[in-house]
Amino acid sequence: MRILLYNPDNGITRNFMPHLWMFLLRALTPPGNDVILIDGNAKPMNEQELVQFVREQEIGLVGIGAMTRMIAKAYRFADAVRAAGVPVVMGGPHVTELPNEALGRDGGPRHADAVALGEADETWPRIVEDAARGQLKDVYEPVDETGKERKPSMQPYPIIPWDTIDLDQFNWIPKMVRSLTERYGTGVRYFNTIPIESGRGCPYGCEFCTVTGFFGDSIRFRTNESVVNELLMLKQRARKERGQIAIFFIDDNFAINIKRTKSLLRDIIAADAQLAWTAQISANLLRDEELVDLIAASGGKWIFIGMESIDPVNLADVNKSFNKPGEYAAVLERLARRNIYAITSFIFGLDNDKPGVAARTLQQIEQWPPVMPVFGPLIPLPGTPLYARLGAEGRLTRPKHWMKFDHNKMAHLPLNMTAAEVQSELDDAWRTSYSPQSNDRVVDALQNRGMDDRLMHFLMRLFFRGIYIPQMNKRAWARLIAQNRKPIIKLVKQGVGKYRELQKGRQVIAARSAM
Ligand code: B12
Ligand code: SF4
DSSP, rough: OOEEEEOOOOSSEEEEEEHHHHHHHHHOOOOOEEEEEEETTOOOOOHHHHHHHHHHOSEEEEEEEEOOGGHHHHHHHHHHHHHHHEEEEEESSHHHOOOOOOOOSSSSSSOOSEOOOSOOTTTTEEEEEHHHHHOSSEEEEOOHHHHHHHHOOOOOOOOOOTTTTTOOOGOOSSSHHHHHHHHHHSOOOOOEEEOOOOOOOOOOOTOOOSSHHOOSEEEEEEEEHHHHHHHHHHHHHHHHHTTTTEEEHHHHHHSHHHHHHHHHHHHHHTOOOOOOEEEOOOOOGOOOOHHEEEEETTTTTEEEEEOSSSSSHHHHHHHTTTTOOHHHHHHHHHHHTOOOOOOOOOOOOOOOOOHHHHHHHHHHTTSSSEEEEEOOOOOTTSSHHHHHHHHHHHHSSTTTGSOOOOOOOOOOOOSOOOOOHHHHHHHHHHHHSHHHHHHHHHHHHTTTOOHHHHHHHHHHHHHHHHHHHHHOHHHHHHHHHHHHHHHHHHHHHHHHHHHHHHHHHHHHHHHHHHO
16 A cells, blocks of 8 residues: 655744654564655645545555644545545644544534544554554544553564655755865855654653653663664765754753663664754753763764743742752853753743833843844644643634644633734844844954864854744845844854864975975
């Protein structure tokens, strides 16, 4: 049977990282089936185009996975495919929380023939076999013979053939500058970020997060060997093709078991499997100096830290008191001393937030080593304790907010400010953080670091705007570059200086060998 796995985009911002679920399910598909993957972020399509593709390719089953914010689009695409007579199975965090919505059992229309609840590693082969026999069930649940929930073990873990996968569709380097970077610049043809999971589960249970409910508080890990082999495969590919591959360890809390994380990082170093990597680690786990040393030595470059708020009352409200704002600066300095930087994430609209929250947060950020801050509104995701609490308090203003995706729009009444005020605080935080003045300050703050570090920060700052400010056209990019001419000139000067130094060095060597 020919299967299509489809991941819709959100239509506003774009992801440049492949979605792991598709590659994982393909690797777990029983032999004899042919699996095609389409990510809407890389290949934008409308419903008609998808249906046409399904018809032309004689697809027998379409699998659609989506987060809550993409679910309305996912339903529209599923409806179109089902109308063309091809069965649809849906999976992922949203339908796991609300299977009845997808199955039309809550009074709305039916969008899927079947839903896969939770982790589908073990149910997927069954789904494929049932679909091939034309006997899809409504619901597939990961349970054992006695009907008890069973979380898939990550040992063994399937081999994802990253060495043969088309990476071009996720290349960060725009087509028009690729030949330039290859010939004159970094010498590389592509820059890709690849997701790798080394483990699943986080027991912390923050109130707004779906992870503890979805993956459970039982933490599972792959073997070090399997992770190291995946890294080696990617490293070899990058070397062979003159590309750059960075890794995003997508574990929700990569250092949740510090002993095991250290052992994995030691094995990565011993196998010479280092690639530049990013991971999500909560601030409390970054107190450990040895861990941070190993992060640096194994290729760790950026750590995503869910700081959420600089206000301990807010943190207590969302069950995240293990975050201690008083130690944020020390944690960030500990990282920066090793040339590791943080993507710090903040939520506005928490119950103790008041107007001025952006200015207060930005004031703190300015005292830290350079970070890449991201800001978002508190979003009540279905299935979370937050959603239940706000619902019980009658504070959900758009209880089915996912049915009309509105980029960064509030769906509840905050306590101490209005939704419009939260919105304007978010605008303020993003615009100030990524203004040309801030970019210039960061380039200056890093003047004792190498050219590569400064350039990386600057380029990332230009791209990070896109998380909040929708995709830009060529004109907007040109304006942005003009506005940032000050840091650009500084970087070009440094680059020219470095080039001259290199040339001089070469001439000296040539003169010596001629003597
Ligand atoms: C990596 C990641 C991202 C990446 C993007 C995705 C990518 N390219 O990989 C980035 C960093 C860009 C990102 C952004 C966001 N993310 Co995110 N992200 C993750 C993260 C950490 C890992 C995803 C992953 O690959 N997991 C591993 C795979 C194997 O698990 P999985 O996707 O769940 O798939 C399994 C099952 O769900 C199932 N399955 C999934 N799809 C399908 C489809 C079919 C047909 C079947 C049968 C089965 C199936 O099978 C898989 C194997 O078991 C998850 C948390 C997590 N641990 O999952 C959050 C998570 C998915 N993100 C979340 C959120 C909220 C966001 C943001 C909205 C955050 C924000 N406020 O901006 C944005 C939205 C981005 C957008 N596109 O609009 C939530 C989603 C909750 C929800 N109900 O939607 C999660 C669960 C984290 C959380 N805190 O709750 N994210
Ligand atoms: S620490 Fe992160 S992954 Fe774990 S429950 Fe809290 S927000 Fe979710």
